[in-house]
Amino acid sequence: MKPSRSVLSVPGHMDKMQKKAAAGAADVIMLDLEDSVPADKKLIARQIITKAILTGDWKGKTLAVRINPLDTPFAYEDIIQVVEAAGQAIDFIVIPKVAHAGDIHFLARLLNGIEMRKKIYSKIAIEASIETAAGLEQVTSIAQADQRLRSLSFGVADYTTSIGAKLVSLSGHGENEEEIYPGHRWHYPISRIVMAAKANGLLAIDAPFGNFKAPKALESAAAMAAALGCDGKWVIHPDQIEIVNKVFSPTPEEIRRAKQILDAVKTAGSSSQGATAINGQMIDLATARLAEKVWDQARQLGLVEK
Ligand code: COA
Ligand code: MG
Numbered sequence: 001m002k003p004s005r006s007v008l009s010v011p012g013h014m015d016k017m018q019k020k021a022a023a024g025a026a027d028v029i030m031l032d033l034e035d036s037v038p039a040d041k042k043l044i045a046r047q048i049i050t051k052a053i054l055t056g057d058w059k060g061k062t063l064a065v066r067i068n069p070l071d072t073p074f075a076y077e078d079i080i081q082v083v084e085a086a087g088q089a090i091d092f093i094v095i096p097k098v099a100h101a102g103d104i105h106f107l108a109r110l111l112n113g114i115e116m117r118k119k120i121y122s123k124i125a126i127e128a129s130i131e132t133a134a135g136l137e138q139v140t141s142i143a144q145a146d147q148r149l150r151s152l153s154f155g156v157a158d159y160t161t162s163i164g165a166k167l168v169s170l171s172g173h174g175e176n177e178e179e180i181y182p183g184h185r186w187h188y189p190i191s192r193i194v195m196a197a198k199a200n201g202l203l204a205i206d207a208p209f210g211n212f213k214a215p216k217a218l219e220s221a222a223a224m225a226a227a228l229g230c231d232g233k234w235v236i237h238p239d240q241i242e243i244v245n246k247v248f249s250p251t252p253e254e255i256r257r258a259k260q261i262l263d264a265v266k267t268a269g270s271s272s273q274g275a276t277a278i279n280g281q282m283i284d285l286a287t288a289r290l291a292e293k294v295w296d297q298a299r300q301l302g303l304v305e306k
Contacts, residue, residue: 130142
């Protein structure tokens with residue numbers, strides 16, 4: 001699968017931003033019909049993103065569309081109108097506020113019909129956004145609901161509202177968390193989402209960070225998500241892309257260490273009893289599997305020779 005380190009959310013009614021997004025370095029562009037689009041622009045936003053999808057020069061980026069939640073009057077037409085018109089160029093649909101597996105079944109059935117009718121031969125994938133208490137409670141069955149699922153993402157602002165927790169910043173998207181909780185306030189939901197995703201072969205993507213003027217704080221929030229097993233993070237501003245791409249890429253030091261471990265394991269070969277030592281540190285087959293993962297990721301990103 002192509003990398004999904006940074007997922008840039010772009011408001012559906014802002015064609016200028018969509019052009020900028022296409023020229024930028026985000027791995028995934030998510031054209032948004034939901035919360036960044038005001039109610040009076042919901043219908044025009046569908047037309048604007050359809051045109052952008054079909055005529056933009058996306059330079060091989062993964063393209064996603066976030067529809068409105070299924071309990072709104074917009075969602076069913078978001079799906080039908082946008083997928084009928086541009087489905088062949090859409091990689092995945094993001095459903096916000098997924099509450100249970102039925103939401104995924106609904107979208108998957110609708111996509112089956114549209115793909116048959118419009119002769120779209122590549123199956124459009126699905127990302128489920130887990131951002132309510134109900135969604136988190138059902139996360140395993142959501143992750144197992146359909147073959148089309150490719151990722152689960154965490155929505156921090158709506159999750160905060162859903163569980164009635166305190167708002168600690170102006171934007172509500174992950175800033176100033178350390179001021180209210182000694183540790184990582186969202187450790188449990190993120191880890192729970194990561195576990196459900198990884199148990200079912202899906203990617204886990206962290207929520208965006210709302211303060212786009214705070215690069216250090218963004219970097220540490222992204223590093224925390226990476227430490228918990230996330231594969232990438234949503235971003236809301238072009239200035240956040242490079243930071244997030246870097247955090248979710250192996251560093252030269254990590255690549256060097258992975259090579260050292262793989263070489264040591266190779267040299268030990270079948271004479272090894274399973275564990276060996278480098279500079280007084282034990283490496284075993286579990287270490288080798290970790291190193292292989294880093295090496296594969298570096299290869300996919302073109303950071304080492306194939
Ligand atoms: N995608 C593409 N381009 C974007 C962008 C985005 N998400 N956010 C900002 N830009 C562009 C601006 O249009 C501007 O372009 P220009 O230099 O060609 O004029 C440039 O980046 C700098 O933007 P800036 O002036 O710093 O910010 P702004 O005031 O225009 O926008 C926000 C700030 C928060 C309104 C904007 O970043 C945004 O709408 N982000 C997405 C919000 C979203 O999708 N929310 C839902 C998901 S949680
Ligand atoms: Mg949300």
